[in-house]
Amino acid sequence: MTAVTVVFAAMGLVALVSAFLVVTSDQIIHAALWLVVTLGAVAGLYVLLAAELVAWVQVLIYMGSVVVLLLFALMLTRTPTGPGSATVTRNQPLATVVAGATTVALGAVMWAGFGGEVIDEDEVRVGxxxxxxxxxxxxxxxxxxxxxxxxxxxxxxxxxxxxxxxx
Amino acid sequence: MPLMLPLVVSCGLFGLGLYAVLARRHAVMVLLGIELMLNAASLNLVAFDTWWADTVHTGQSLTLFVIALAAAEIGLGLAIVLALFRAVGNSDVDGQEPPTSLLAEGGDEL
The missing domain is CATH 1.20.5 (Single alpha-helices involved in coiled-coils or other helix-helix interfaces)
Known part of the structure; x- marks a missing residue:
């Protein structure tokens, strides 16, 4: 297990945990700010995957403009942004089941197709x-x-x- | 590095985004979920590009296109949220009144 693998796993965990906080957060502004952490962690994953330019574009466009645009829209609509401003619909139990099943199905398909494959870190072409x-x-x-x-x-x-x- | 590592992260991000799209009431939260799902797809593209050691960088070019499309999508989506808020006074995706009265007087504001 190389250092790149360990760092990748750690940043992937950061991305997943902050994404979980995005979708479960009680307040919209908190969700938007946690999204910044998720997008930053994904940019770090791009760097570790030797995709240099894509990582910078991710930082500039996603973290720089998309999140700012979201916050602008929240301010412009003057929607309540306090606690309890981001409630769920009645679909929540079904949505949990569907999202979980989709994740498991995607993971199973990926495992069936690419289970044993390895990215050769000496052969990568830096983007x-x-x-x-x-x-x-x-x-x-x-x-x-x-x-x-x-x-x-x-x-x-x-x-x-x-x-x-x-x- | 095993290829499954980025793929698993991507599957998790996609599932969380799908949950946000299906379960959250506020339209902006639905847009956040869509962003998460787009990021999951982009991560897959970059991972396969690196694994394949692609000489024309298909995956990374497509990721740049996806990011540009996501910027266009979020601009349009927020414009629709603004128009919805102006028309009905909230940004919920569920439990709205039928918009017949709106269309009767001044539907062009939509």
Whole structure:
């Protein structure tokens, strides 16, 4: 068992525990702040998986903008954010069963398919910005361009949705 | 490092996100659950990319696309939450009144 494995297991545990606190937290603001811990731990997992650029993009976009956007939306709607502001629906027992069964099923499928596989730490190719830029702008340039159109459409859609209607 | 380690973390994150989507009442909590599920999928993609030692970095490129799509999704989702809050006064995904009266007078504000 190498040092990378141990650190990975520890950070994975941090990610899972903070994700559990996200979904069980009583207050929405606490859930959003625990999400920052989860996303940071996942960024650490990306670094350990030699995905350097992806980790930085995760920190910049997820922790930097998505969480801030969430907090902004909570402030803009002036919803109550005190204790008991994030209650559950009547579906909770069924949701627990479905989520647990899905997790077990996914784990079983992964174990059946990739149970004994090992990531060879001497063979990994570090995902630097140069390599990923090469991959995106040579091989994946069409999805990249389509994605820019999707972002533009989402921008326009968000503006239209939040604009107050004119009579 | 065994490949199962990132896969197990990813399965756990996905299950927790699914629970949040199914069980929580507030729409923003549902969006948080979706973010967790997207992160689980991204972790899988990066893990398989590293395992395969992919020369064109399919998994990591796709992860970058997923992150960009997640940003677009959260922007649109929060716009919908804002519009919902403006129309009915709360952001719950369950137990709303049927929106007939809303549509009768000024449904364009939705």
């Amino acid at each position: 630097t910005a140069a390599r990923l830029g090469d991959a995106i702008f040579r091989t994946w340039v069409l999805p990249f361009e389509v994605l820019s159109v999707v972002l533009l459409a989402a921008l326009v859609g968000a503006i239209v949705l939040t604009r107050r209607g004119e009579r």
